[in-house]
Amino acid sequence: MLCFSQKQSIAMASLLFSFFFFLLAFSAYAGSIGINYGRVANDLPPPSKVVELLKSIGITRVKLYDTNADVLTALANSGISAVVALPNELLSSAAADQSFTDQWVQSNISPHLPATQFEAIAVGNEVFVDPNNTTRFLVPAMKNVHASLTKLNLDGKIKISSPIALSALQSSYPPSSGSFKTDLTEPVIKPMLDFLRQTGSYLMVNAYPFFAYEANTDTVSLDYALFKPNAGVVDSGNGLRYASLLEAQLDAVYAAMSALKYDDVQVVVSETGWPSKGDSNEVGASADNAATYNGNLVQRVLTGGGTPLRQKDPLSVYLFALFNENQKSGPTSERNYGLFYPNEQKVYDISLTLTNESTTVTNVSKSQTPAASPSSRGGGQTWCVANGGSAAEKLQAALDYACGEGGADCGPIQPGATCYNPNSLEAHASYAFNSYYQKKSRGAGTCYFGGTAFVVTQPPKFGNCEYPTGY
Incomplete structure (x- = not known):
């Protein structure tokens, strides 16, 4: 049996207290990781197998792009919460008549309760860049869906939001200069932020450092985009140092919201990711870079803390995406954002839980060793x-x-x-x-x-x- 002097005991207690405080501080600011489950493919496993996969990798939050009954049934009693979507093509109907949203909620949400957990409904997706010009329908549709939830006493359980792309910003660099496009501000941004504030919801933002890097390889450091060690970038407007491009992008959104006096509305990253393959002109699209970005992002989120502007707001992030989707149109990268192939094999190996190292990312063909x-x-x-x-x-x-x-x-x-x-x-x-x-x-x-x-x-x-x- 070991014996300690009073002095040694006090020193040990002090050390344990410091370590406990370190863990307490970490847990207080820890963020959360979810994943987007897109299904624009003809070779994906059935929803029941997908739910097994999600559970095996420790994912408890999933974001969908519709309200597919088979998927929602598979999620029942799984412990996985879902963000579902009312697609852009239904926005005009949802905005015009509340009886439409009443029926939509009763047909797509109510039958799955309480077995399936719904976190939120995404009303539309990147509506401002929708070629069908559905922007004017967005806020009325959000309000009608919320009113339909209220009738069923579900408004306190399911949030309403809508993912926006960073293209909604007029200015994003430096982050402190962030502002929304003037033609969107009064007609839709301010009414939407008013709605989110009143209902206690959050703004969904789709943010992709890959696009910013690809378009600006001469000025944007790859290490900065990938959360790798770098000297950081100092915002000339507020003096804050940024160690990652994603945090700078988010703070540009926060600055734009602050300029409109909406500092109390939170942001959730509804999509972010990095392609494992691309066309010859898609600079930076590779399995190594995708593994580095997503692996480091997960560790950054789970170790806690917010952005330099919102230090105490934990990051909430949905990775894009669960699978490679072979029927998506556009460049090669669009079909190669998945963490998994449709046969459930990993495209590359990363940890979706907290590790002891800041970087534990590997290509699937390499041994699992930390980056140097x-x-x-x-x-x-x-x-x-x-x-x-x-x-x-x-x-x-x-x-x-x-x-x-x-x-x-x-x-x-x-x-x-x-x-x-x-x-x-x-x-x-x-x-x-x-x-x-x-x-x-x-x-x-x-x-x-x-x-x-x-x-x-x-x-x-x-x-x-x-x-x-x-x-």
Whole structure:
């Protein structure tokens, strides 16, 4: 039996408390991962097999593009909640007559209750770019569907929203300049945001860093698009540093909403993904990049925290998509967003649950090993610094962990020591994170700290403090 002195017991209790606080802070800001289950294909497994697949990979939230009865029946009593859709072609009817939406709800939602869990109804999809010009029907249709749910006392259980594309923005760079297109703002954006606020719902946004990278390879870093270690991009308008393109895209939406005084409406990423194959002109479409993007995105979401502008709002994301869909039109990439082939084999191997490494993505043909850090790839000296956009509670918990159980050398950031000034949480955390990172030989995953840190290739600048490069 081991015996501890009172001093040792107090130290151990303090260490355990710091680690517990780190876990508590993580859980308080953890996000959620769902997946889009599209069915524009003639070779997909039956819905019952799809539900088994979803359960086997730990997915508990699925988004559909219709209200297919076979799919909703298969989801019954599965523990998987569904977002269903009223398609664009029904918007004019739904907007014109509430009796239509009454019948739609009674035919497509009510028969599956309570066995099937409905999270939300997506009224239309990317309506603003619908070639059939259905924009004017959107908000009236949303209101009528909500009224139909209210008649059945379902309005408090099922939310109403509508996915928008980033093309609804007039400006998106830098994120702080985000604004909606002027021809959409008064007719539809403001009425829709009013509706979402009044009903306690959220705005659905389809965001694809792949498209932004493909169109701007000369100015957009692939590492930045893929959530890989990079120096980040500083917003010249608000001074915030962005470590990923997706977060910058979301904050452009938040900034646009803020400009209209809708800071209280949340955003859910209703679609995002990366194609595993594309045409010759679709730069960046590959299985390796798709695995990296989706794998790193999952870890980013599940480790918690929001965007630099909305730090305490956990990210809620639906990956696109579950399967490759062979009947989709358009470029090759459109048929190759799936995590799985129709035979249920993986297109590439990623974890959909939280791992201990920041990057655990592989191509299906490779062994499952973490991606190398910049230093191990021969990219020269690197340092680990704190993400100043992280929530203060989470950053403090990570700092406590680094200085405690992590074994970082935190003596220089104590009061009166050489690196105490500047006396800021970001500066102190950066010193502690870098100490840990260097002691761990700059290995993959050692500069992460629950998403509060990232790797840089230039020495950090905090006062006159010198940051070590090795131990």
